Amino acid sequence: MKRLLCGKGAGTASSPLFLKDRGRGRSGTNRITQVSNIVVAASPNRLRTHTYVWDTGQSTGTLVSRSERSTDGLQSWQSQFIDPSTPVTSHSTTAYHSSGARAQTNAAPDGSYTASLYSYGRLQSVTRFDSLGYQLFSIFYSYDAHGRQNVATDARNGATTNTFNPADGIASTTTPSPGLGQPPLNTKTFYDSSLRAFAVTQPDGTSVTNEFFPTGLLKKTYGSRTYPVAYTYDYAGRMKTMTTWQNYASSSGAATTT
Numbered sequence: 001m002k003r004l005l006c007g008k009g010a011g012t013a014s015s016p017l018f019l020k021d022r023g024r025g026r027s028g029t030n031r032i033t034q035v036s037n038i039v040v041a042a043s044p045n046r047l048r049t050h051t052y053v054w055d056t057g058q059s060t061g062t063l064v065s066r067s068e069r070s071t072d073g074l075q076s077w078q079s080q081f082i083d084p085s086t087p088v089t090s091h092s093t094t095a096y097h098s099s100g101a102r103a104q105t106n107a108a109p110d111g112s113y114t115a116s117l118y119s120y121g122r123l124q125s126v127t128r129f130d131s132l133g134y135q136l137f138s139i140f141y142s143y144d145a146h147g148r149q150n151v152a153t154d155a156r157n158g159a160t161t162n163t164f165n166p167a168d169g170i171a172s173t174t175t176p177s178p179g180l181g182q183p184p185l186n187t188k189t190f191y192d193s194s195l196r197a198f199a200v201t202q203p204d205g206t207s208v209t210n211e212f213f214p215t216g217l218l219k220k221t222y223g224s225r226t227y228p229v230a231y232t233y234d235y236a237g238r239m240k241t242m243t244t245w246q247n248y249a250s251s252s253g254a255a256t257t258t
Contacts, residue, residue, distance in 0.1 A: 032053065033052070034053075035049060035050070035052075037049050038050075039071075040068070044074075044075065045071045046068045046069060046070045046077075047069050047071065048066065048067070050063060050065075050066050051063070051066070052064065063081050065079060065081065066079040066081070066087065074095065075093050075094070076092045077089055077090070077091050078090045089109055090107060090109055091106075091107040092105070093107075099119075100120050101118065102117070103115065103116070103118075104116045111131030112129060112131045114128050115128075122143060125138065125139065125140045137155065139152055140152070141153075146164075150164070157177075160173065160174065167191070167195050169189070169195060171188065172189070173186070185203035194212075194216065202224055202225065207223050208222070208223035208224060208225070209221070209222055209223050215233075218231055222248055228245055231243075241257065241258050242256070243255065243257075244257075
C-alpha cells in the first residue's frame with residue numbers, strides 16, 4: 001500500500017503539478033513528499049514506512065526517514081538519513097511481565113540507552129546507561145496513598161520529596177543536601193482560593209510573589225532570583241504590554257514593551 005502526500009515547497013501555488021504513483025511520472029516545481037507503507041518479513045515481522053521527497057528538478061526521490069514497528073507492537077525503530085545509505089536509528093523495546101510490570105528500553109543512535117520500569121502504569125524507575133553499558137544514573141519513584149508521586153530517589157545524591165495540599169497542588173519540595181554538612185533544601189508554595197501559586201518561599205527564606213488579575217492571568221511577579229515583570233492584556237486575554245524596572249524597590253527605570 002502506498003499513500004502520496006503533496007505539499008507546497010519551492011515555486012508557486014499555481015505551478016502545474018502532475019503526480020502518478022509507481023514511477024510513471026512526476027513533474028512540477030513544488031516539493032513532493034511520498035510516504036510508502038510496506039510489510040517486511042523479518043525477525044520480528046514489521047510494518048515499515050518510508051518517506052521520500054522530491055525537490056525542484058529532481059527525477060528521483062530522496063529517502064529522508066524510515067519508521068518501523070513490529071507486528072506485535074513491542075518494538076519500534078526510527079531512522080533519519082544523513083544520506084540515502086546512512087541511517088541514524090533509535091530503537092525502542094517493550095516487555096510485559098506476569099507481575100503487571102512493564103519494562104521499556106529506548107536506545108539512542110550512539111548506543112546509549114535508557115531503561116524504564118512501570119508497575120500497573122506507574123513509573124517505578126529510570127536508569128540511564130552509556131554506550132559501553134556503564135550506569136550513568138538511576139532514579140526510583142514512590143507514590144502516596146492517592147497515587148501522587150511523592151518521592152524520587154536518585155542513586156547519586158538521595159531523595160527529593162514532595163508534599164501536597166488537599167487540592168493535589170505541590171505544597172513543598174525538599175531536595176537533597178547540596179554538599180557535605182549542608183542541610184536539605186526546602187521550597188514551599190502557597191496558593192490562593194483559586195489554586196493559583198501566589199507565593200513561593202525559597203530554601204534561604206527569600207520569596208517570589210505572583211499577583212493575578214480577576215481573570216486569572218498573571219499581573220505581576222517579583223522577588224528573589226527573578227526579574228520583576230508586570231503584564232497587561234487585551235479583551236481577548238492576549239498579552240498587550242510587559243513592564244520591567246531597573247530598580248523595582250524605588251519604582252525607577254521602568255520600561256514598557258508593547
